[in-house]
Amino acid sequence: MSKFRWGIFGTGFVAGKFALGLKALGAHEIVAVASRSPEKAKAFAAGLKVAATCGSYADIAALANVDAIYIATPPNVHTSQALMCIAASKAVLVEKPFAMNAAEAEEIRAAAQANGVFCMEAMWTRFNPAVQKLKAMVDAGELGEIRLLNGSFGIQEVPSESNHLFNQAMGGGAVLDRGVYPISLAVYLLGKPDYVSGVLLRANGEVDEQAAITLGWQGKTTAQFSVSLIADLPNNLSISGSKARMELDAPIYRPSRLRVFTSQPLERAPAQPPGNKDHIRESGTLHKLHQHLLPLLTARAGKTVNALYAGNAYHYQAEEVRQCVQGGKRESAIMPLSESVAIMEIVDRLLAQ
Missing domain, CATH: 3.40.50.720 (NAD(P)-binding Rossmann-like Domain)
Structure with missing residues (x-):
């Protein structure tokens, strides 16, 4: 061939x-x-x-x-x-x-x-093996009803007139450059949101250097993202459902593994007067021990799902193009044009605020 x-x-x-x-x-x-x-x-x-x-x-x-x-x-x-x-x-x-x-x-x-x-x-990022695995698990209902997405994407840049990221006329700004990543992932997992809101920090009233973004779906699910051109952020993404919570390992744009944590509603017993167990449980000694053990317990918590990528991971989208073109398709099912338009509609609403 x-x-x-x-x-x-x-x-x-x-x-x-x-x-x-x-x-x-x-x-x-x-x-x-x-x-x-x-x-x-x-x-x-x-x-x-x-x-x-x-x-x-x-x-x-x-x-x-x-x-x-x-x-x-x-x-x-x-x-x-x-x-x-x-x-x-x-x-x-x-x-x-x-x-x-x-x-x-x-x-x-x-x-x-x-x-x-x-x-x-x-x-x-949509074509990354870890994201494809995440999508399959969400669609299969392994996380249950999706209730909250939370993430960030921020890399501190040196402001410069020659850097298009700080040039509004060239399409710069935190929302257009960084925000489209978590927004695109949210639309991929949940569809177009019903609610869009944001707080943007604009330099001299021009390009947005930082933003806090909130999206909502039918009163059931919310997403909160922080994006920035002037601050280093964790560059992560977590998805919380009724059955489990899933974290994409950083960086959000090129993850290589998932971590899954089982979730279960907490059923509280009726309040009782403090007893001997409460005095022991709330003692300074136990809490000091807890502070030493918590990092070790957290590191071992959850199930790790590896989804290692080949090369630098930019090629997965190229292979999608080849397969679609040679297969006579006019669009990708993973990144359809309707969703590209929907993402830009969200961006428009954010930049108007």
Whole structure:
């Protein structure tokens, strides 16, 4: 079978990660690289040690020997570049955030469907083996009724005008860059929420550098996420249900194992006057011992489920694209376009606050 041939738009950090991740797949190859600077495109291809055609975005989109294009440019050009690729009948994988807003996301979705072209958001975390295992366990009811999601994603960055994360016009901000991860996972597990709220910290009234996000589903389930560009956070995710609680090991964007803790409602007996057992139980000696033992007990608690990934884990989404395209599919069941639009609708509501 001939290899699946990729064109890459952009030569930044994430583009490099994706390109190096393809090394875990034998059925894929990079044949073209595009950048605003031809010199950067050539240097990028040379760094990857691949023989690739280098040119403008339009030139690469027009190549006959490209099966799919991965767009890893700043978010403010995702829509125009995706539409260009779709018009050229090229399957396209668009880096997150999918677009700048829901209207743009819907424009991409409509164009892909109208032209019969495969299109998918590059939310690589959904394809991670640990997340796939988590999804299967939630769908099978192993956690019971899902009641609460809690998580965070924050990495402290040095504010800079040259860093698009701090540039609102280029699609920067904590919600667009960090928040889409836990939001996407929440939508994947529970569907589109009914309630959206957030508190955003904006630098000089512009880009959001930090946010506290709350989502709700039919008065039964809530999610609370903290995201930041200016603070280091645990970068975790926990899902609490009526039967069990599950934790994804950090980092939230690339976990390698799950921990499952059995849950059982606490039934309290009627209050009684303190007795001899209470005096012993509440003594300073027992509580001091408890403080020493608790870390050891916690470390051994729960069931660990390993879900180790191959390579750097960026390649799972690439393989999804190949299988879908060669199977004649226009969308991924794991990352459908309708959910990319729904995620951007949530982002829009948060950024409006």
